[in-house]
Amino acid sequence: MFKVKVVVRRRSSILDPYGKAVEQGAKLLGIKNVRSVRINKEIDFLVQTDDEELAQKEVIELCGKLLANPIMEDYEFKLERTDDN
Amino acid sequence: MFKVKVVVRRRSSILDPYGKAVEQGAKLLGIKNVRSVRINKEIDFLVQTDDEELAQKEVIELCGKLLANPIMEDYEFKLERTDDN
Numbered sequence: 784m785f786k787v788k789v790v791v792r793r794r795s796s797i798l799d800p801y802g803k804a805v806e807q808g809a810k811l812l813g814i815k816n817v818r819s820v821r822i823n824k825e826i827d828f829l830v831q832t833d834d835e836e837l838a839q840k841e842v843i844e845l846c847g848k849l850l851a852n853p854i855m856e857d858y859e860f861k862l863e864r865t866d867d868n
Numbered sequence: 869m870f871k872v873k874v875v876v877r878r879r880s881s882i883l884d885p886y887g888k889a890v891e892q893g894a895k896l897l898g899i900k901n902v903r904s905v906r907i908n909k910e911i912d913f914l915v916q917t918d919d920e921e922l923a924q925k926e927v928i929e930l931c932g933k934l935l936a937n938p939i940m941e942d943y944e945f946k947l948e949r950t951d952d953n
Contacts, residue, residue, distance in 0.1 A: 828905040
């Protein structure tokens with residue numbers, strides 16, 4: 784089995800409206816020094832196989848077809864073998 | 869200045885419907901071994917001060933009041949001093 788962590792981020796050239804909203808919210812709360820907020824997705828999951836090549840193939844397919852928007856997002860991932868069943 | 873990374877996660881006892889949707893989507897795409905998907909938020913930002921204590925105070929306030937829902941989410945964060953201006 785593999786433990787997987789994927790992070791999906793908008794490209795830095797693309798505006799992040801949710802991040803902008805957090806910056807404005809911070810100002811309204813009197814939190815004065817917060818800048819350049821970007822909100823990303825972190826996805827944790829398991830891949831139930833002992834075949835690392837298959838696990839990696841499934842992660843890449845999941846990222847490309849379901850988790851990330853290839854037009855405006857990039858992703859990175861880490862696989863970690865685990866013994867839990 | 870400090871570079872900050874916050875991760876906000878639902879408590880594991882609380883259902884993650886978006887994660888469930890990803891699991892079902894994976895199955896529909898023929899990706900068979902993906903299990904236990906959890907979607908978290910990763911928030912990157914800068915705090916424009918050289919006072920580490922103030923930076924930490926602002927991060928905790930931002931997390932508690934704006935980024936995390938204290939009823940069902942936990943957060944963790946890392947501060948890293950940076951020289952960029």
